[in-house]
Amino acid sequence: MYLVGIDIGKLKHSFCLLEKETDEILVEPVFFENSKDGFNALLSSFKHLPQKDILIGTEDTGHYNLALLKFLLDRHYQVALINPVATDLTRKMQGGISKNDKLDTLTICDVLASNQRVKSYRITKVERFDLYEQKQLTREHHNLKEELNQYTNRLQKSIDIVFPEFNSLFKSKYGIVYMNLLKEFGSANAIAHADIRTLRKHFDTGRGKHISLTAEELKEAARNSIGFPSTAEVIQIKHLIARIELIKEQIAEIDKKIEKFSIQNNSPILSIPGISHFSGTSILAELGDIHNYSKPSQIIKYAGVAPLTYESSQFTAQHTAITKKGCKYLRKTLYQIITPVIQYNPVFRKFYLLKIAQGKGHRCAQGHCVRKLMRVIYHLLSTGTQFDPALLQ
Template sequence: MFFGGIDIAKHKHEVCIIDAEGNSVLSINIHNRKKGVDKLLSNFERLGITTDNCKFCLEATGHYWLSLYYHLTELGYEVHVINPIQSHAIRNFYIRKTKTDLKDAFILADMVRFGRLPQSELASETVMKLQTLSRHRFDLVRSVGDLKNKVLAILDRVFPEYPECFSGVFINSSKKLLQEFSSPEELADVDLSELTEFLKKHSRGRFGSDKAQQVKDLAKGTFGINLAADAYALELRLLMEQIEFVEDQINTIEEAIDQVMEEMRPSEDTEYRHVLETVPGIGPTLAAAIIGEVGDIHRFKNAKALVAFAGIDASVYASGEFEGSKNKMSKRGSPVLRHSLWMAAVSARRFNPELKEFYEKKKQEGKHSNVATGAVARKLVHMIFSLWKNNRPYQSNYKWSPDNNS
């Protein structure tokens, strides 16, 4: 029997094959290309290594492991994937604290030989779609946030009174106004009737002459600076166009996510596409993100394991008789999953009566809002685990006990 360890890198992977006694029989590096796999297979043929007598272990380094994992499993090899945190912990058991790619590959191979690795399976195509789309949406939403902060920074300099004009700087009528009139001077000089018609059109009649007059008056008496006005006006207009463009892309992604979620609908007669959508506080977009990051719920032993996977468990620091009293969220695992669960908790503490009561209870205990929300997120994960594992829609009168979460 042979055991293989593969240290993953961007361009080249280090491969180490050992026999049942732990002796190295092959140590090579291969390119992260098809020719690299061909090189590996030719060596396997020379050594008599087949799908029946060799198992592999590789470290999930970034996304670089995915192609090699896919091709090896397609060929029929048993391949285990471990988290870098796990491999780092196991590496510390070795007496000599050496760190080389070849040594790491040998350690991974040795781990397979010991036979204490979890079974690894590539996510289904539907889950991979949701993961890819949700992660890209997450990045775009963050980029929109950055762009909006830049817009607000410009307004603070050139037109600090502008936010007084609307309930939000980035509502539709305000966004269109800043694209068309990107400086207080332009707003001060525009004809009142023209500005009135512009606001009526883009606010669907909500705003009229009163709002137009307010904007003009504030623009004329602004406390903002007049230095480099043309440069600021150009930057503001381009930023608003970028925001609109990226938001259109987010809408496109959300439409694609909606189509993928339809693939998960149990039947045409089912009201929901996935049980997560039945939980108050979890809409289709958040449900898709959670499904994409979690994948198969059955790979988690209990709800606590899912909480730890999401990185919303409390990190504990204790030494001797000392035990820290201000433990923080561990924040390990997928940031997309953690963000989605947090946003779901924020929504649930308002719209889910059960979790709203739980949140208020934590607040009455003197907990900070963020701490209380973190507690809601953890309780929400217990709900998610039970509903998803049992494929049962949410019921407000259901008793969430430890027995339901294992």
């Protein structure tokens, strides 16, 4: 077996070639450009060797390795993606006090050559690139949602300063009239001094529907408001609303594309009540090829939802949290969907109530349901069967 260790950089990478059995370095660590010519130069260094006997390793970090990774996979080379923590630990165990790109290529080869039962790397396949765009879209959805929450929280802070009674006048926040009034006036002081006919124009939802609040009631509430007429807060409100509306448009655009991908995937996990096009696509994209996992516990561990075990001598911790050592996006999706899954599926509902009856807290009971859901997902994906709640009884 021949091992190729590649250390990734922005403008150039470095690599070395080592024979595993003899530990002989066939090609000393050397740099090559992050370009097509550089990639071809890399291949020319070991093109005389049997391709089936070559294992190429690189750290699974950043995005600078994507072009090289696809280049190698398209040519059917076997590529291992290594956890950067494993590389760092290997260097420290060897007593290394220096770190540079060339030395890292040898450390990567050492990780590949390790005989540990649990490997510190995973073999990647071309099929994973089919899910790359889906992963980027679902992660962007998560990121935009977080931004949206941040901006809406800041908006509420500003509203509490300029018109603290404003929210109580509406049955729900962020509707058409709600946002139009904030954009146009921004404070209780501006509404109180606005012409009533101008106010009425902003009560049109554009859908032929009317809200229970009237312009006269709003104006009266504004007159009696304890809000502080801050020019700075009014400007912030208008800017925040513009950002919120833009993010909502971006999320809608992304969700349309995600739904198209989901329909193309036609995954059996969509047959689970409570899993939408977005959540199903997110789970599939984050897990990748299900055949990379040999048992459900592996995807539970990958999601970071496995319970933490702590034992020392005669002590065993009875109450521990989940590990949270895994894919945060997958874990976030799972905890977002577990509530509707419990709500719409009697079997999961019964299991949740059982854990509550056993003295578990709400979040702990949800964790048990998440792990049960992961086992169901693993079965559906590995067998290609549709969800059947009768089989969970």
